[in-house]
Amino acid sequence: MRIDILTVVPDLLQSPFNHSILQRAKDKGLVEVHIHNIRDYSTDKHKNVDDYQYGGGAGMVMSIQPIADCIEKLKSERKYDEIIYMTPDGDVFDQSTANNLSRFKNLILLCGHYKGVDERVRQLYITKEISIGSYVLSGGELAAAVIADSIIRLLPGVLNDETSALTDSFQDDLLSPPIYTRPADYKGHKVPEVLLSGNFKKIEEYREEEAYRRTKERRPDLLK
Incomplete structure (x- = not known):
């Protein structure tokens, strides 16, 4: 399995995948986790990835251009089974969803930040929206780590005793x-x-x- 995580704070995601079961899964070659800094795809000279809301209102919104360019690049390199957006108004994540996602080969997890992403990102690219609970986090990074962990541990060969997950x-x-x-x-x-x-x-x-x-x-x- 390959999981690509798109974020504006990549350092926040380094630790979860470098310890314990997830690290062993990577070492065994059972999963690849690639973290992409959305700022690298910004065409803004200051590498900004957010802007004010049309119509006014509190909070900044993640712009479509850098997200779209990052997703388009990844899609040009391989086929993705799902492009998932971490959002409080998505379907609530459960074990059944984890089981289903663990059967796929390539996944993209998009981490929201600030007030969220431009709605056109969701309309044009996102195939599945997931929430990990009825509360709001500072960004989707911790949610993405939770989802990736729950999926990876289900992959054959990751746990020493495969019946444990069952x-x-x-x-x-x-x-x-x-x-x-x-x-x-x-x-x-x-x-x-x-x-x-x-x-x-x-x-x-x-x-x-x-x-x-x-x-x-x-x-x-x-x-x-």
């Missing part, structure tokens, strides 16, 4: 059940006996029941 919360519209590790008894707080029994059928039944119970208590909306 048992995560939300994969079957349930939260994960409680999990434990050693010691079995910590100051009188004990691990449930069934998990120590070695009876894998009963363990699986326990985990299913606990996943349902926890979901009903914490996220009953998922059960609908």
Whole structure:
């Protein structure tokens, strides 16, 4: 997989992809993450990428020219499955969306900034709009990192145990059940006996029941 991220603050995205699972995925050659500074495509002599809103109003707007030129250059080099814009008014990101995106080969993630992008960018180039929640961030960079992380960890070979991702919360519209590790008894707080029994059928039944119970208590909306 190749993910191209378009941003006006590229340094903000360096750290998330240089550690832990994402770094290992890159080292294994399972994913390429390319970060593009939109300012590099500005034809303005000061490399400005924003301007005032037509009609007045608070906040600057990202101009279409540098964004369009960057996207056009990338599209001339390869075919992209989706060009995604990070925006609070997009479809709310969930595990199902992550699963679907993980099947693609080439993705572009456009990070909004300031008040957002010129509407014509959305009309002409964007194929999918995603929000990571009902709140506003300073820019789309952190949202892009969240989405990229959730996609990359699903790629075959990224996790040491590929079944791990299949048992995560939300994969079957349930939260994960409680999990434990050693010691079995910590100051009188004990691990449930069934998990120590070695009876894998009963363990699986326990985990299913606990996943349902926890979901009903914490996220009953998922059960609908």
